[in-house]
Amino acid sequence: MNGFDTDEVGAVHVCRIPESLAKRKLASYARKKITWPWYGWNDLLKLLGAEFRDVDGREEILLNDIVYSQGEPPRAIGERFIKAFRQSKEITSFEEDKFTNRQNVLFNLLGICVARCQEIEHYIAHSFILAVSAKEKSKYETINDLTQAWKKKTMGQLIRTIEESYELESTFKPALEWFLQMRNQLVHGLTTHPQYDIETTWGQDEMISFLLRFEFMSRAVRKAFRACYLVSIDYGNTYLLKTPNPKIRFTRRQKQEMSIFGQFFALK
Known part of the structure; x- marks a missing residue:
């Protein structure tokens, strides 16, 4: 069977090809004298609703809430995972946490703020344009080496x-120090700190004030480091690649975001 014996292959997922699609594609293949595909060709998978992406150099395919990746067992996500998760005997033996509507709002806002921290740290770690000191350049041979090392640094480092x-712009430097202080409070036990105790109304009121201030003020920090990130991409594509990647095209908005880099950072 297509170069394989029946004991060498197995199915992990069976997907029915809709009759309307089969008729349409069979007619198309017949005109082009192409045999109906016996493998999961990407064009066919796309017609069946599959999505494709690249994660750390590995292609992944999503079809009907199952992710397929070479060298990895298929994994269920989304509704398919939730259904199996809820039916698990191990899970049903544990009591589910109960939260008030007010607490759920705070957890939602807390998640937004943590995601903001991760976004900013991602921009910094991938902004090699920031690592131009002689000390930093002597440590790493490639940009990838630098990126991997910077991912391991603390925010303060x-x-x-x-x-x-x-040199950081005069108003940006204190804003960055403020961001670092609040970021550390946020990710290191905010909900259990006596001032922000999420189990008390007083603590909840304190927490919503903290989170709203953080979310609003961190926008400027994100704006500055997103500019660094985009400038790094532009510089790398222009000067570091032997043949610049023609696929890298910046939108008008991205170009505007890049233009503010010099407002925050000045080379020493």
Whole structure:
């Protein structure tokens, strides 16, 4: 069977091809004298609703809430995972946490703020344009080496490293220090701190004030480091690649975002 014996292959998922699609594609293949595909060709998978993406250099295919990746067993996500998860005997033996509507709102806002921290740290770790000091350049041979090393640094270490190469704009520096202080409070036990105890109304009121201030003020920090990230991409594509990647095209908005880089950072 297509080069395989029946004991060498197995099915992990069976997907019915709709009759209307089969008739349409069979007619198309007949005109082009192409045999109906016996493998899951990407064009066919797309017609069946599959999505494709690349994660760390590995292609993944999503079809009917199942993710397929070479070298990895298929994994269920979304509704398919939730259904199996809820039916698990191990899960049903544990009592589910109960939260008030007010607490759920706070957890939602807390999640938004944590995601903001992760977004900003991602921009910094991938902004090699910030690592131009002699000390940093002597440590790493490639941009990938630098990126991987910067991912392991604490937020405070990243900021100190940036200051080795750049003068920060006078109002941006205190804003960055403020962001670092509040970021550390946020990710290291905010909900259990006596001032922000999520189990009390007083603590909840304190927490919503903290989170709303953080979410609003962190927008400027994200804006500055997103500019660094985009400038790094542009610089790399223009000067570091032997043949610039023609697929890298910036939108008008992205170009505007890049243009503010010099407002926050000045080379020493």
